[in-house]
Amino acid sequence: MELRLDPELENFRQEIRGFINDVLPPDMRERQRRKVANNADVTDQLRWMRILNEHGRAVPHWPVEFGGCGWTPMQLFIFNEELYAADAPEFDWGGTHMLGPVIYSYGSPYLRERFLPMIREGQTMWAQGFSEPGSGSDLASLRTSAELVGDKYVVNGQKIWTSGAAHADWGFFLVRTDKTVKPQRGISFLIIRMDTPGVTVRQIPQINGEAHLCEVFLDNVEVPADQLIGEPGMGWTYAKFLLEHERTTSSFIYWSKRELARAKDIARGERRNGRPLSADPAIRARFARLEADLLALEWSVLRVLAHEELETPEAAAASVLKIRGSELQQEVTMLQVDLLGLKGARYFDVAPTPPPAPDEAWPDYVPGRTTVALITRAATIYGGTKQVQKNILARLAFGL
Ligand SMILES: Cc1cc2nc3c(=O)[nH]c(=O)nc-3n(C[C@H](O)[C@H](O)[C@H](O)COP(=O)(O)OP(=O)(O)OC[C@H]3O[C@@H](n4cnc5c(N)ncnc54)[C@H](O)[C@@H]3O)c2cc1C
Known part of the structure; x- marks a missing residue:
């Protein structure tokens, strides 16, 4: 077909x-x-x-x-x-796919005029400051506080796992502006410049050799009150809108398809007992299954995008796409590492300058495959863990 x-x-x-x-x-x-x-x-x-x-x-x-x-x-x-x-x-996913839609959907004319061109024109990198130590899946328990003093919010607290914060010019943060109401009702959505006095960023070394994830410490950070998006206390609603949006796009089907093509290059280039791996029936079977799974995911993504009538609510469909998309990202990168065998164990600099010249023993499909496979373990964690997605599914799709 x-x-x-x-x-x-x-x-x-x-x-x-x-x-x-x-x-x-x-x-x-x-x-x-x-x-x-x-x-x-x-x-x-x-x-x-x-x-x-x-x-x-x-x-x-x-x-x-x-x-x-x-x-x-x-x-x-x-x-x-x-x-x-x-x-x-x-x-820059933070700006173009997360914050941008929140600003044009809920932001004031001032915020739209100030920030949308900046994002669109590639002037700025953005970081997403939601998770905190102890408040990841249970995001509503977050403790970073923002107190309104005159025309400024004074922000105190700590964020963690903030991707790209070390290179970001701006961040969008969830902060608690009211401690007296139900946890979800007291959260607001605030834009903060990363070089504001009191903001400290510490990079976290990762298993794959990068340090893209960061801790962000906020110590009496003064933020103009007009950088709060929408209404105070409505941050949870905006964050849910953003996360649902993130999950619909996070199947990363295009990414997995490209990585499958890379896996095929490896299978054609690597040999065992004088024959290319692509001729091995067991490996061919593995490719066939993965290809079928990716096609099934692609059709599911297209059905959601086409707003075809689904048997389940769209938020449940977004969770299915997130779960399946992240699993397949992991499967395709692990296939690459398996195909490389021992070659996959060599360490390559994350960003060598200039990049190494390809040679016969180390074709240019080798560097990076293991590094990418390791960071792809995180695909079932960020944007809402697989277990949490399954809880959402159980509730929305099966009424459990
Ligand atoms: C690579 C990467 C990039 C990230 N980038 C960002 C970013 O830019 N900005 C940001 O704000 N955050 C970011 N995060 C953080 C991410 O959103 C959180 O890691 C995630 O929400 C899980 O939270 P946690 O790490 O606190 O784990 P926990 O919530 O403590 O979960 C630990 C384990 O318990 C399970 N668990 C928790 N609650 C339940 C439940 N109710 N039912 C069943 N199982 C449960 C989880 O599935 C998980 O296996 C990133 C994370 C990673 C790995």
């Missing part, structure tokens, strides 16, 4: 493919292709955003009035698929 696009969408795909080929600088594509870990280089990310923005395509998923393209969900899907297939840098 083959999933075919109708001719109009096929034309759209060809146009997008040509567009990316024309505007993606070859040096940037090469760095991304050889990049050994998930996290793109910040300079490339912002440069790429600026290039896309010159063509009006930096935030195609936003409403047209804020700079979006007015594309159908299917067109957006194709755009993303082509970006990943071409090894384009990642978006």
Whole structure:
């Protein structure tokens, strides 16, 4: 069975493919292709955003009035698929996919005017300051406080696992503005500059050699009150909106498809007993199963994007996509490591400059595969753990 696009969408795909080929600088594509870990280089990310923005395509998923393209969900899907297939840098997800939609949905005209262009034009990197020690899955128990003093909030507390905070210019934080009401009702959503006096960022060394995750300490940090999004006490509602949005996109089907293609390169390049691994029936069977699973996930994503009538509420569907998407990300990266065998055990610098020249013993599909497989263990944790997603499913889909 083959999933075919109708001719109009096929034309759209060809146009997008040509567009990316024309505007993606070859040096940037090469760095991304050889990049050994998930996290793109910040300079490339912002440069790429600026290039896309010159063509009006930096935030195609936003409403047209804020700079979006007015594309159908299917067109957006194709755009993303082509970006990943071409090894384009990642978006600044915090700004473009998390905060941006919250601001244009709930922010004041002042916040929209001040921050949306900044995000769209690739001027800033953003960090998401939600989780705290002891408040991850149980986010509503967060303790970082913000007290209104005159026209400023004074913020005190600690965040943890804040991705990219060391390179971020700004962060969006959940803070407690009222301790007297039900935990969910006392939370607000505040934008903070990361270089404000009292903000300290400490990077956390990771098993894969990176230090992308951070602790953020907030010590009497003074924040202008007009940087609070929407109404005080409504932060929980906005965060739920953001997380649901995050889960719908977090199947990362495009990413997994590209990694499956990489796995095939490895299987064709590596040999055992004089034969390529791709000729081994057991390995072929593993590829066949993974390919079928990815196709099933892709169809499920498309059904949600097309707002096809589902038997379950959309939030439950988002949880299914998150669970299945993260599991398949892990399966495909583990397949790569298995195919590499002992070669996968060699340590490569996270961001060697200049990148090593490929040689026959260490083809350029080797560096980074284990590093990426290790960080991909986290896919079943961030954006809501697998167990918590299963709880949501049990409640929403089965009424348990
Ligand atoms: C790579 C990575 C990037 C991240 N980036 C960010 C970021 O940018 N910003 C940010 O704010 N946070 C970020 N996080 C934090 C992430 O959101 C939390 O790690 C996650 O919500 C889990 O919280 P926790 O780590 O406190 O674990 P806990 O909530 O303590 O959970 C520990 C274990 O208990 C299980 N558990 C907890 N509650 C239940 C329950 N009710 N039922 C069943 N099982 C349960 C969990 O599934 C898990 O297995 C990131 C995490 C990772 C790993």
